[in-house]
Each structure stands twice: as C-alpha cells, then as structure tokens.
Amino acid sequence: MNNSKLGFINNNRRELGMLGLLIALIVITSWGTRESGVQALFESKFLSADNLKNISREIGIYGIFSIGVGIVIITAGIDLSVGSLMALLGVVFLYFVTPPETRPDSFLAKIIPEIPWLAAVLFTLLIGTAIGVFQGLLVGKLKLQAFIVTLCGLLSYRGLARFSADDTSINISDSSQNLEFLRFLGEGSLSDVLSNGNGSGFLHSIPMSFIYLLCFAIFFGVLLHKSVFGRYIFAAGRNELATKYSGINTNIVIAFAYVIAGFCTAFAAIPFCIYTGSVQPATHGAFFELYAIAAAVLGGCSLRGGEGSIIGILIGTAILIVLRNMVNLFGYPTPLSDAITGGVIFVGVLLDQHGASSIKRIFSKKPVSGN
Amino acid sequence: MKTELEKPSFALSMRGVNKTFPGVKALTSVDFDISKGEVVALIGENGAGKSTLMNILGGVHQPDSGEIKVNDKIVTIKSVSQADSLGIGFVHQELNILDNLDVSANVYLGREPRKLGIIQKNIIAEKTNPFLKVLGLDISPDTPVAKLSIGQQQLVEIAKALSKEAKIIIMDEPTSSLTLSETDKLLNVISDLRDKGISIIYISHRLGEVSACADRVVALRDGENAGVLAKDEITHNRMVSLMVGRELERTTNTNGSKIDQSKGFETKDIITSTYPNNKVSFKISSGEILGMAGLVGAGRSEVAQTIFGVDPNLGGSVYIDGKEIKRGSAKASINSGIYLAPEDRKRTGLITQFDVSMNVSLASLEKHSNGLGIINNESEKITANQQIEKLNIKTPSAETPVINLSGGNQQKVVLGKWLSMNPKLLIFDEPTRGIDVGAKAEIYKLMRQLADKGVAILMISSDMEEVIGISDRIAVMHEGKITGILGRNEFTEENIMHLAVGGSSES
Incomplete structure (x- = not known):
C-alpha cells in the first residue's frame, strides 16, 4: 500500500497537491480548535476521538459513492443521479425491513414485502445495480448523453422516492425485526461488530463505513489501475474511437462504469439511512451527486475523461468532509458551509491548473488598471 | 494614359x-x-x-x-x-x-x-x-x-x-x-x-x-x-x-517472388455505408501488396473500415486463406488477423496521451494478463521494447507518451501494436501521410518485409509515387466502385488517373 502510494506521488502532481491541501486543512482546523492555552495540536477538538470517528464515518459513506461517480467521470461521462438514487434506495430499504401497516399509503409501500434485513440488504444492492445497468445501457449502448440520462434519473428517482413515501419520513424504528447487528454494521464500529456492541479502545473508533471504504478502495484501485478492464476504462475515456479501433467493445466498458456507480451508490445508501435513522425523501442525499463530482474533480479526475485515480478520489472526499467539519467546529453558520466548500474547490482547482502565477495575475489586474 | x-x-x-x-x-x-x-x-x-x-x-x-x-x-x-x-x-x-x-x-x-x-x-x-x-x-x-x-x-x-x-x-x-x-x-x-x-x-x-x-x-x-x-x-x-505531368522514377520494386496465390485475403461483395449501391470485391494473395488508388471521397477508407469491422457490416463476405471469417466488430476482425493502421493516427490509431507501451499492448492486453485480468507490466514492457527495437521507434523509453513522438514514430507505434500480434491482412490507410522522407522509406521496407513473411497487405494511398513504387497490383476506386485493377506492366499515372476519374479499364 505504502509503496504504491509513493509511486503515485512521483507520478501524480495532482494527488500530491491535494494531499497537501488536505494536510493544511487538518492542521488549520486542529490549530483553530485546540483547547485554550498553548497546548499540543493533538488535543484539539478536531482530533478528538469522537470527532475523528464521525469524520471517518462520513468519509466512508461519501467515499464509496464518489468512487462510483469517479469511475464514470474517467470514462468521460457523468452521473447526476446519485443523491436521488440514495433517497429512493433508502425508502426501498426501509420498506423492506418495516411491516406494511406502518408504511404510508402509497403504491410502492403496498408492493414491497417485508423481508429479513439481510435479504433487504441484498435486494437493495440488486436494485441499485439494476438501475446502473439501465443507465449504462442508455449511455453506453444507445449513446444517449450521460448528462441527460442521469439528469432524468436525478429528477425521477427523487420524485419516485417522495411519491412512494407520500413525502413523509420513513423511520427505521418502525421495524419489528431485531436490527441490532444491522445497526452495528451500518453505523457502528469495527469493535461493535466483532464483540457485539461491547467494543472499546482503538477498534471502537473505526466506523464500519470506513472499513467498507477501504475495501472498495483496494478492490476498485486494483480494478482501475492494475487490470485490463481498468486500462479499457482509461482508454475509452481518453479516446473512445481509437479504443474501438483496437478491437475493444467500448459500449460495454462505458456501460459497466454506470453499473459500478449504481452498485456503489446502493452500497453507500444502506449505512447512510441506518446512520440517519430515517429517510426524509425530499432531502435525503440531496446534492450528493455534486459532492461526488467535486470529490472526483478535486482528486484529479478530469471531466474530459481518461484521467483520475482512486487515491485521488479518496483525498478529494476527505477534503470535502474535513472542510465541512471545520466550518462546524469553528462555529461558522452551517448554511455557509457549501459556500466555503465551493470557494476552496475553486481555488484548489485553479491552483492546480494554472499554478500560483495565475492567481497572482487575477489579483494583480486591478492595481495595474488602477494605475 | x-x-x-x-x-x-x-x-x-x-x-x-x-x-x-x-x-x-x-x-x-x-x-x-x-x-x-x-x-x-x-x-x-x-x-x-x-x-x-x-x-x-x-x-x-x-x-x-x-x-x-x-x-x-x-x-x-x-x-x-x-x-x-x-x-x-x-x-x-x-x-x-x-x-x-x-x-x-x-x-x-x-x-x-x-x-x-x-x-x-x-x-x-x-x-x-x-x-x-x-x-x-x-x-x-x-x-x-x-x-x-x-x-x-x-x-x-x-x-x-x-x-x-x-x-x-x-x-x-x-x-x-x-x-x-x-x-x-x-x-x-x-x-x-x-x-x-x-x-x-x-x-x-x-x-x-x-x-x-x-x-x-x-x-x-x-x-x-x-x-x-x-x-x-x-x-x-x-x-x-x-x-x-512528370514521369516518375520508379522506386525499384524488389518483389513478387514470395506471392502465394493459394493463401491470402479475399472479399466478396462487401458494401459500405457511403456507397450502399456498390459492391466491392477483390483478392490479395499472401505476400502481395495491393495498392488502392483513387481520389479523395472515392470510398477507399470506407472499404478498409468495413473490412476491419469498425463500420457496420452491410453484407458481403470476407475470407482468410479460403475460410470465411466472422464479421461485425473490430474484435472479430482482429481475432481473424485483420488489422488496420488507420488514416487519422491521432484520432483513431493511437491514444496519444498513453505511453508507447500502453498503445502497443492495447489490442492484446489479454495476452499480457493473468486469469484474474490483472495486467502483467513486465510482459507488457518486454513486448513494447521488442517492437521499439524491431521497428526502430525513436523514443526516450517505452513510458514516453506517444504525443511526444514524431509522426513517423507514431505510425510505427500503431504498427507495433499489430505486429506484436499475428497479422494475416494488414491494411495501411495513407501510411505515410505527414511522415518525413526517412521514415517513409523505413515504412516501405517494413511493408515489403511483412509481405515476404506471408502477410497480405492492402495499402490505400493518395500518393501516386508511393502506390506505383510499392504495390504489386493497384486497384483504383471511383465513387465506391473498383474501376480497374492494374498489373505491374500497366502502372502509369495516366492509367491510374484515368480510372480514378471514372473511366473504365478497357479504353
């Protein structure tokens, strides 16, 4: 792991720069939230065990679906449907584990049976993947524009989620099943899962979603950077025509990226709705597609395709989450958080594309014209 | 005044x-x-x-x-x-x-x-x-x-x-x-x-x-x-x-000797989407270079793309060594040993931001990977270096992006991709466009070497000198039809031009 990371830094200025930004953010936040007096950075609120646990849980969930979106972006596509799909799958998943009589009066509520939670997990993954297959065929095979296809997804999955939940919130607490272990898997820590809720110590501060993310990162990292299929993804993203002229069925390669995105979104949707405890379909997962795109772009994926890495996407996700946490801890108004996030992404990407000189140029223009 | x-x-x-x-x-x-x-x-x-x-x-x-x-x-x-x-x-x-x-x-x-x-x-x-x-x-x-x-x-x-x-x-x-x-x-x-x-x-x-x-x-x-x-x-x-105008000094054509009529490539009645009413049939023996002349828009590239399988299969059949091959995709053609070095190298021949090694291996990655689909970088690199040496590709290393190479060397990378496999028919579409004189000569020599090894070669070219100097026979196209096929003793610019503007071969 460490070795491949070192090779990475040598080859990828982008990831290195963003890693620098992440470290800077961590240092700033730690410094700004340290206890009064001159105390060590490590005793800051930011670096407290609870805060780190929360951050890593969020990084876990956001990271998983960002990997899916990132892979789509590497094929020169885009997936805007992620947030809405999370809402729809959240509703579906909670319907699977709650008795029909507790559900609102809507058509999905009537046709979805109550099934054991493990089956519910599998079916939710299956539905998410199937939606990925559908979008993938539309984009890869029928050559519809990815932006349009997934924009339709964004609108219709959210609408479907709201309609089928009758626009009310669906609560996991309505379930009559014993969901304790599912809760450990979803929002608990590694030691919760290993020792049935009696965990403590270091393992207790590692949330399961972070573990999932590590597994996803390793699996998709190998797939993308070491396998034939990954090479095809990059090739199709760079130059689809030339890839086709090398005998590769780019339609399938591109379609498969959307399948991966659907699966990743479904996988992230489950711990996310367990963590929130309820799904309010109008707002659940809102803007997640944009966070995913931001994470991927920050991490070095080019919207023109053919560029990017899993490690970059992870760093991009971490930057987003740490930024939001910083805004929180500093006591800035929460609504400002997106504005600050947007500003940091902008400066980061600008710096990366044009170096420090362009920023200087932008700010030096005014005095020059003033003279 | x-x-x-x-x-x-x-x-x-x-x-x-x-x-x-x-x-x-x-x-x-x-x-x-x-x-x-x-x-x-x-x-x-x-x-x-x-x-x-x-x-x-x-x-x-x-x-x-x-x-x-x-x-x-x-x-x-x-x-x-x-x-x-x-x-x-x-x-x-x-x-x-x-x-x-x-x-x-x-x-x-x-x-x-x-x-x-x-x-x-x-x-x-x-x-x-x-x-x-x-x-x-x-x-x-x-x-x-x-x-x-x-x-x-x-x-x-x-x-x-x-x-x-x-x-x-x-x-x-x-x-x-x-x-x-x-x-x-x-x-x-x-x-x-x-x-x-x-x-x-x-x-x-x-x-x-x-x-x-x-x-x-x-x-x-x-x-x-x-x-x-x-x-x-x-x-x-x-x-x-x-x-x-001018008379050409012929590039001496050293060949003909290794042509094996019993083997090679044949196409019968294939149809291109540009000229759906015209059927194209021709034969290239193993060891033969068939030049294809014609004016821009005559449908030559379309014939190549249809044979190679990147243009839709609208009918007709293709044979290698007398056996009909499966068509319908580039993959199918590649599996039968039909390769295309396309006209527009940067758009269709290469992924220019990829390095030499990745371009050479792109069509044969399965050969360089294990059962789980993980690429073996060593074997990939060895093949790339073999091609770099064999084709005399001038590049700092196998890891240099091909965008940094000259036109001639880029063309050699395209060839390296196919020569690392097992060609039966190699189609060159405008093989020397934008390439300097030295590299041109190398590519001509290479074509002849390949032919001598038993590969059938189709060379589409708008460069008269090239067509006359390199080919064993010349097929001339006009508006989607082959208007004539010339043998060695009929190679003149006048003959070619006459056919290229639509004249028939009898007159």
Whole structure:
C-alpha cells in the first residue's frame, strides 16, 4: 500500500497537491480548535476521538459513492443521479425491513414485502445495480448523453422516492425485526461488530463505513489501475474511437462504469439511512451527486475523461468532509458551509491548473488598471 | 494614359503566389487569372495546391508573397469578410449552411436587416426572392433548409454569395454530393451566371463536368502551374496529362517472388455505408501488396473500415486463406488477423496521451494478463521494447507518451501494436501521410518485409509515387466502385488517373 502510494506521488502532481491541501486543512482546523492555552495540536477538538470517528464515518459513506461517480467521470461521462438514487434506495430499504401497516399509503409501500434485513440488504444492492445497468445501457449502448440520462434519473428517482413515501419520513424504528447487528454494521464500529456492541479502545473508533471504504478502495484501485478492464476504462475515456479501433467493445466498458456507480451508490445508501435513522425523501442525499463530482474533480479526475485515480478520489472526499467539519467546529453558520466548500474547490482547482502565477495575475489586474 | 481597349481586362489576377506551411511548400509562384463572365476550372491531384490557392483568394490563408489584383487594383485579402466585400464568394465543399434556419435566414446570416434590433423577417424574404429566381430555385424563402435536397442547399449557398454582390464565385467540388440531375441543373445555373457577367472558379475532379462547363482549364501540380487549356483544347486526356505531368522514377520494386496465390485475403461483395449501391470485391494473395488508388471521397477508407469491422457490416463476405471469417466488430476482425493502421493516427490509431507501451499492448492486453485480468507490466514492457527495437521507434523509453513522438514514430507505434500480434491482412490507410522522407522509406521496407513473411497487405494511398513504387497490383476506386485493377506492366499515372476519374479499364 505504502509503496504504491509513493509511486503515485512521483507520478501524480495532482494527488500530491491535494494531499497537501488536505494536510493544511487538518492542521488549520486542529490549530483553530485546540483547547485554550498553548497546548499540543493533538488535543484539539478536531482530533478528538469522537470527532475523528464521525469524520471517518462520513468519509466512508461519501467515499464509496464518489468512487462510483469517479469511475464514470474517467470514462468521460457523468452521473447526476446519485443523491436521488440514495433517497429512493433508502425508502426501498426501509420498506423492506418495516411491516406494511406502518408504511404510508402509497403504491410502492403496498408492493414491497417485508423481508429479513439481510435479504433487504441484498435486494437493495440488486436494485441499485439494476438501475446502473439501465443507465449504462442508455449511455453506453444507445449513446444517449450521460448528462441527460442521469439528469432524468436525478429528477425521477427523487420524485419516485417522495411519491412512494407520500413525502413523509420513513423511520427505521418502525421495524419489528431485531436490527441490532444491522445497526452495528451500518453505523457502528469495527469493535461493535466483532464483540457485539461491547467494543472499546482503538477498534471502537473505526466506523464500519470506513472499513467498507477501504475495501472498495483496494478492490476498485486494483480494478482501475492494475487490470485490463481498468486500462479499457482509461482508454475509452481518453479516446473512445481509437479504443474501438483496437478491437475493444467500448459500449460495454462505458456501460459497466454506470453499473459500478449504481452498485456503489446502493452500497453507500444502506449505512447512510441506518446512520440517519430515517429517510426524509425530499432531502435525503440531496446534492450528493455534486459532492461526488467535486470529490472526483478535486482528486484529479478530469471531466474530459481518461484521467483520475482512486487515491485521488479518496483525498478529494476527505477534503470535502474535513472542510465541512471545520466550518462546524469553528462555529461558522452551517448554511455557509457549501459556500466555503465551493470557494476552496475553486481555488484548489485553479491552483492546480494554472499554478500560483495565475492567481497572482487575477489579483494583480486591478492595481495595474488602477494605475 | 491610353486605355487599351483590345486587351482583355481581368476581373482577378494572382501573380507569383507563394505559400509555405510548416514543413510543406504548398504553392510556388502560382499565377491565376479570371476575367469577367468566365468559367475557369481549376484541376489537379490531391495536394496539388488547389485548396490553398482558393483559401488565399477567400481570405482564409495569407500568402507569403505574391500579388493579387481585383479589377486592376492591388489588394490584400486578410479575412473572409474582406473577400466578401471585394466580391469574392466561396461555396465550400462542406456546405456552411445552418439547417435549423430557413432559406432567407441563411442567405442573410449575419447581415439581417433589423429595426431596433428586431430582425425584419419579411424584408429578408423579399430581398431573398430574386436570388432564388435567378438560380431557378422554386421555393419559398421561409422553407426550412433541412427540408431541401443537398443540391438545393448548394444553390442556397450560391444565393448567399450573390446576395453579397459576389462578382467571382469559387465552387469547391460543388457536385461531389449531388445526383446526376442536380449536377445538370447546377451546370445550367453556372452558364446562366456566366451570361450575367459573373466569373466562376470551378474546382472539380470530375473531368466530364469540367469539359462541359469550363471556358478555360488551369492545372496545378505539386503547388506549381502545370499548364492552361483553352476552351477548344479541353479533353479528358489532355487534362489528365497536365495533372500528372512528370514521369516518375520508379522506386525499384524488389518483389513478387514470395506471392502465394493459394493463401491470402479475399472479399466478396462487401458494401459500405457511403456507397450502399456498390459492391466491392477483390483478392490479395499472401505476400502481395495491393495498392488502392483513387481520389479523395472515392470510398477507399470506407472499404478498409468495413473490412476491419469498425463500420457496420452491410453484407458481403470476407475470407482468410479460403475460410470465411466472422464479421461485425473490430474484435472479430482482429481475432481473424485483420488489422488496420488507420488514416487519422491521432484520432483513431493511437491514444496519444498513453505511453508507447500502453498503445502497443492495447489490442492484446489479454495476452499480457493473468486469469484474474490483472495486467502483467513486465510482459507488457518486454513486448513494447521488442517492437521499439524491431521497428526502430525513436523514443526516450517505452513510458514516453506517444504525443511526444514524431509522426513517423507514431505510425510505427500503431504498427507495433499489430505486429506484436499475428497479422494475416494488414491494411495501411495513407501510411505515410505527414511522415518525413526517412521514415517513409523505413515504412516501405517494413511493408515489403511483412509481405515476404506471408502477410497480405492492402495499402490505400493518395500518393501516386508511393502506390506505383510499392504495390504489386493497384486497384483504383471511383465513387465506391473498383474501376480497374492494374498489373505491374500497366502502372502509369495516366492509367491510374484515368480510372480514378471514372473511366473504365478497357479504353
């Protein structure tokens, strides 16, 4: 792991720069939230065990679906449907584990049976993947524009989620099943899962979603950077025509990226709705597609395709989450958080594309014209 | 000063025009004249400099030196709009028409009469009508252009030129996508315009049309004036010999010996999407190089792409060593040993940002991976280095992005991709376009070596010297049909050109 990371830094200025930004953010936040007096950075609120646990849980969930979106972006596509799909799958998943009589009066509520939670997990993954297959065929095979296809997804999955939940919130607490272990898997820590809720110590501060993310990162990292299929993804993203002229069925390669995105979104949707405890379909997962795109772009994926890495996407996700946490801890108004996030992404990407000189140029223009 | 009444005054004269593009001398001291109410045909092989000369006249390019006079006044034409205001209209081969607008909106595009910023639609329509009448276009000015045939769209372009008060209209291959009756109509329009005193420069490869409408023929060859034919001198043969001109010193062809007629490639009745009514059949023996000549647009690349499987399979069959092969995708063709080094290397041949090794291995990654689909970088690199050595690819390393290599070395990377596999038929589409002389010779040598190893080779080329120098036989295409296949003893530029402009092989 460490070795491949070192090779990475040598080859990828982008990831290195963003890693620098992440470290800077961590240092700033730690410094700004340290206890009064001159105390060590490590005793800051930011670096407290609870805060780190929360951050890593969020990084876990956001990271998983960002990997899916990132892979789509590497094929020169885009997936805007992620947030809405999370809402729809959240509703579906909670319907699977709650008795029909507790559900609102809507058509999905009537046709979805109550099934054991493990089956519910599998079916939710299956539905998410199937939606990925559908979008993938539309984009890869029928050559519809990815932006349009997934924009339709964004609108219709959210609408479907709201309609089928009758626009009310669906609560996991309505379930009559014993969901304790599912809760450990979803929002608990590694030691919760290993020792049935009696965990403590270091393992207790590692949330399961972070573990999932590590597994996803390793699996998709190998797939993308070491396998034939990954090479095809990059090739199709760079130059689809030339890839086709090398005998590769780019339609399938591109379609498969959307399948991966659907699966990743479904996988992230489950711990996310367990963590929130309820799904309010109008707002659940809102803007997640944009966070995913931001994470991927920050991490070095080019919207023109053919560029990017899993490690970059992870760093991009971490930057987003740490930024939001910083805004929180500093006591800035929460609504400002997106504005600050947007500003940091902008400066980061600008710096990366044009170096420090362009920023200087932008700010030096005014005095020059003033003279 | 006396006016010289007897001396014809030229509407336009170009003298000693020179133009160099990076690495290419496109025009060398070219003269061109046209007088009022004259139709001059400009002919020449691909790359003879016709387009460059006209682009200079149309304000697209600036000449390095030379003099342009319009109505005896020296002018410099720095932009397309300046050409417009001098009365020079350009109807391009690729129509510049917006098919989401109606006829009058296209004619007056960018010059719409307006009041308070609002376009005066009815005024435009009124103004457009007379031009349509002149051209015999019986349509309403508010007809959407999308509803018009290509021929009608062409006339709309001419109407646009006329509405700008063009005195000289340049038509670049105006009939290349017209039907026979549309072509006749256009030729009538041209003679009407001539009678109205408009000068027309007519660029065409179709020598029949040229002799039908031109008052004079100006031929260019290799960027120089090749000669002029007056009205009564215009014949098919004289035009061909002007275009071809020089005798070629033949590149000595060392071969023929290893041709094995019993093996090789054959295609029967394949159909391309560009010319769906024409079936193409030919045979290339193992060890043979079949050159394929023809003018741009003759459908040669389409034949290659159809055989290779990147264009749709519309019928016909393909055989390797007598066995019919599966078709329908590039993958299927590649599996049968049919490879294509395409015309546009950067667009279809290479992923230019990928390094040499990744490009070489792209089509054969399965060979370089284990059962789980994980790439073995070692084996990939070894193959790439073998090809670098074998093909003498000049690159700092196998990890250098191919975008940093020269054209010739990029072409070798494309070849390296296929030679690392097992070729039966290797199709080269314009293999030496944009490649320097040294690398050209290497690629020719390589082709012959491959042929000697038993590979069948199809070489599509617009470079006469190359086709004649390298091929064992030459197939000539015209409008989607093979108009003739020439054996060694029939290789002359005249023969090829004759077939390329649609003549049959008997005459």
